[in-house]
Amino acid sequence: MWTFDAPPLEYWRSTYNFSPDQQWLDHVRLSAVRIPGCSASFVSANGLVMTNHHCGRSCTASASPADTNYLDVGFAARNMSDEKHCEGMWADQLQSIQDVTDRVRRVQTATTSSAQVEQRNAEIGRIENECVQQTQLLCQVVTFYQGGMYSLYRYKHYTDIRLVMAPEGSIAFYGGDPDNFTYPRYDLDLTLLRVYENGQPLRPRDYLRWSAAGAAENELVFVVGNPGSTGRMLTMAQMEYLRDVDYPARLAQYDRLLRSYRARSASSPQAAREYENIIFSLENSKKAVTGYRVGLLDSSIMAKKQAFERDFRARVNADPKLRAQYGNAWTEIERAQRAIAAQARALQWQSFGGGSTLWNMAGGLVRIPLQIPLADSLRLPTYRGPALERIRQSELANTPLDTAFERMALAATFAAWKEALPPDDVLLRAALGYGNGDPEAAAARIIAQTSLADVAARRALLEGGTAAIARSTDPLIVLARQVEPVNRRLATRAAALEATISANAEKLGRAIYAAYGRSLPPDATFTLRISDGLVKGYAYNGTVAPYKTTFAGLYDRAASFDNKPPFELPKRWVDRKNRLDMTTPFDFVSTNDIIGGNSGSPVINRSAEVVGLIFDGNIESLPNRFIFTDEIARSVSVHSRSITEALRKMYDAEWIADELEGRVAAR
């Protein structure tokens, strides 16, 4: 995940015999754009932009007419004037990068670290403002190496974006949740947009040409996009905390929530529709966290991290100056992490989490009057700045509530308390007291008795302040009053410990930069990176996974599951099946280093031609969050040839395929 101002030219030359010039790098950088949460690229002379189906969701949804949903049924403009305006979409094109580390560092003259943070933030604000004034561009100072380096990124910001083409959701996300994060794969995860400027299609100077052949086996390819975040600079202590404390707790919580949502989902078709997205999102998180944890449980991966940490510490300790500045950071982090771990279970249960909205609201109602009088810096982190007012507003909003779900979520929380807390725990006894010791009965009685579902009741409590809270006999408020002081004490302590970790992580970021220079690329920051790799199969399932799949495999998987969801085909793909060349490559895998945020990135060859479109990683790639390996970890892309084949044969969109392939002159 190399930044464009420090490409590993010597490494590419010696590994691949590939030596791009500055023009190649500039061309590739300017052909890429960043869109909300995703990556994308210019792929035609007339401003066509390629990204994933799931990256264009909001645009596609907003472009749909009232009686239809393009996300489900797909859309292909008949011509340019048929392209649909859409909302909430923008595209940022990276114009230039400037190292501003010295300038940021220079102002940090204060003696306390919190004052230093303020000085740093103020200077970053100044740099960004100056930049906007001077260039009219979007300007952002990016923090690399956890504070080891600061760079000013300047973007051209486009806002008139229109929908050109999106396939049916069921082919874009074929295989649904089961196939998510896996390979072999059969997804056309594509949206085509067009950038307009002054009401006319943009004619970008730089755009990626389309490769005639597409990705070939063992070919060198590059992914250009915006990886969101990685944890590759985490210390062993931090990773062990995730492995042993944080991830297990999260996974248990996902399971509790999934049980409740699934029970609700099974109750009626309407409930099924209502909870479909949240269930999918939880499944997705569960699969991802499970995969991350697999990496942390893998002794060979942990041994590699350990070896790196040893080498890093040795380098720091070998230099007296580095040692004095950074030498104790690992120990500080470890100590804080251990203290967080020691109270993690208590904090998890003595809280307003667990999934019940009413319980969460009760927490807010009890807390707001206590937090308001405090100076901002003395408030709980989640109540600082504008957050407090947002929480207050949400208490006054007319949020629709599913009583049955509330009951289940609260029962699940109580059941978890019962399992985790000693029988004589005051909170536990108070809660279960409502149900003669039975979590379900207690939750049912509390939800039946509480008036918090009524916005007027919440408003009355809010306006009544601490006195109203103290007087309330609402069972949720009564319980929340018990939890609040315990939670506040634990959360305050956790916040202080997190701040210690953060300050020492910043030290390590500087140390890593001092010890290794830019030979180690910084953790992902949702800014533009370029990653090299090879198109290549891998060992899986006792056999080998091919480097690509074909359309035939899509029809095999559909028929193998007797066309049951999520393996059913869109009608168009059934009706027009015989038009397709079944041997057309559909998806493919490569060893490029990607992570969330890279979705929609173009995959290009040495000639900077599009050979594919990144949309996922295989299940084996999830541990790459912590350390990159390419033995069996793979990124998964839509093959460029399946895009043009589908446009021509399935979507009657010859004109778009022609435009991608450069067969028509730019207008």
Place this chain on the structure above:
Amino acid sequence: MWTFDAPPLEYWRSTYNFSPDQQWLDHVRLSAVRIPGCSASFVSANGLVMTNHHCGRSCTASASPADTNYLDVGFAARNMSDEKHCEGMWADQLQSIQDVTDRVRRVQTATTSSAQVEQRNAEIGRIENECVQQTQLLCQVVTFYQGGMYSLYRYKHYTDIRLVMAPEGSIAFYGGDPDNFTYPRYDLDLTLLRVYENGQPLRPRDYLRWSAAGAAENELVFVVGNPGSTGRMLTMAQMEYLRDVDYPARLAQYDRLLRSYRARSASSPQAAREYENIIFSLENSKKAVTGYRVGLLDSSIMAKKQAFERDFRARVNADPKLRAQYGNAWTEIERAQRAIAAQARALQWQSFGGGSTLWNMAGGLVRIPLQIPLADSLRLPTYRGPALERIRQSELANTPLDTAFERMALAATFAAWKEALPPDDVLLRAALGYGNGDPEAAAARIIAQTSLADVAARRALLEGGTAAIARSTDPLIVLARQVEPVNRRLATRAAALEATISANAEKLGRAIYAAYGRSLPPDATFTLRISDGLVKGYAYNGTVAPYKTTFAGLYDRAASFDNKPPFELPKRWVDRKNRLDMTTPFDFVSTNDIIGGNSGSPVINRSAEVVGLIFDGNIESLPNRFIFTDEIARSVSVHSRSITEALRKMYDAEWIADELEGRVAAR
């Protein structure tokens, strides 16, 4: 894996609501046949027999004309008179089963266990002889529960078997070694034979009808065949020995051999052909043993075995009589197993193994004159009975030798010695002395100097007896003289320990039968069993594997690998592709309990109709050797519909498909 004289009728009724009558069971038993190393079944009124391609190899090879090999190019008889005689094939149809435990047990009156074994074997011989005289059938006394029970199995033995149809090897074994033991799968692993009697097609009273629909998802199906061997009665001590000592040593040896064979194979196309089979066989063993070991390393599987052993010991200990007879068997096995483990490494290196034929021959030459004078029972186990003469004959045979391979195998053995033995080991120093401490140089010099490749030299040594051996300066004989006494001591001790384990295992077999009766089916014995299961997909690769594959998947896999071997399609399957209905089910998985020997077993539905043909298990099923689980372990079958579809569309064999489907009257 239930025997036909103790089907679990109550279990089937309560689990599946299925209650077959005795007629159903008899019909199914008589429709099944056992062929060399495999299973098969009658599938038409005219004696058509269905089995796997790999089970019919010798038949198909022997039926091929001089200029062609049906194993590669396939064969389909144009009509009945076109069917090809073949050699080495027979088919045994199980007529009846009789419990003879009492009779065998009654004669075992001696006080020593070796005398008891002789009494037992003599009685078994008498029972078999009497049976043959009375019935003219093939009679075999089968030992169940390691001696807990003895049954007389009577078979009708057919020997005139002809080849009707076999597809190309590359479609029968599509995906080759990589896809072996895996699923999803795309194999037409089929041979069709016909049994003749008195020169006419047999008209069997019992044969399996063909299902019109074939296997459906979640359908109850039965596998009827002859599982070869399982290790489900092994004690924890025995399994730990396999896991920690035996399997790791075997896997290391496979790797050493594979390196040598692969190096030779790469040297010329002729060598590649020559070593193809042995490399495949080693790969196959390596994959299987790796899979078995995965099971033994799986803590949940081991926990289940442990729980069973605890329960079993508790039952034995709870009964004073059982306790007196069998109570100490576990401890005896554990003690002997530990003693074997303690000397296993020494025995492995101080031996004539390692893959070099010349080194193995040297061992024979040195040993034969020492073993000949001994009474049979005092000889090493591998030299007892007719084995000694076989070894002597092989020394005198004109075995072709690949000098380059001999050098590599010996160098690999020396390198392993160097890694395993202390630097001052006498044998190691003697061997490496030929090459200044370098294994490769030592092997090269020894192979260059030895005259053992010459059969005359070997004959001279054999005829010269101990004196000639003592005088020899041949470097392999010199080394073998050093190894022999050490090896003899270790091997003798190992044989005594193995006998202890075997005697105590027999005790446990009787104990298990006494404690659990026939509710636990006995370990596999390559005799007829029936196994129930469901047609069902499973969790794999982060997603789900479908219960079936389709022809479309075959074409996907071929195109995905750009038609490279072992994923290339036979020409016929390329040329005639468009004739096929691509959605035809090709292979499928079910939860039936099978193991090697079950190859070629029919899969039948409740109506005893053929819905598939067993040919493999998935990689997750390998640990089933030690304990049966059906969460993700699956058996893999050819779907009956792909057989008729292929016969009609690919092989111009409508008449065979019609016969299978019962569309023609029996002649």
